[in-house]
Amino acid sequence: MPKKIVKKGKKPHKNKKTSKKYTKYKIEGDKVTRSRFCPRCGPGVFLMDSQGRFYCGKCHYSEFKSKEEMKK
Ligand SMILES: [Zn+2]
Structure with missing residues (x-):
């Protein structure tokens, strides 16, 4: 029986999801309002x-x- 050839090495590269951080920013006029930041x-x-x-x-x-925020 021929041995199974198992390919070793690097796994195929998968693209990482891009950061969605920018979606948290809203631009109103010249101001950039943000959602809540962590106080810590x-x-x-x-x-x-x-x-x-x-x-x-x-x-x-x-x-x-x-x-009040819950009502939104
Ligand atoms: Zn934190």
């Missing part, structure tokens, strides 16, 4: 908008939305 990590780290609260994936900070 500082500007640049966005809080994830999830089920009525904001959540930081970096430091696991979470912040509950105010009632």
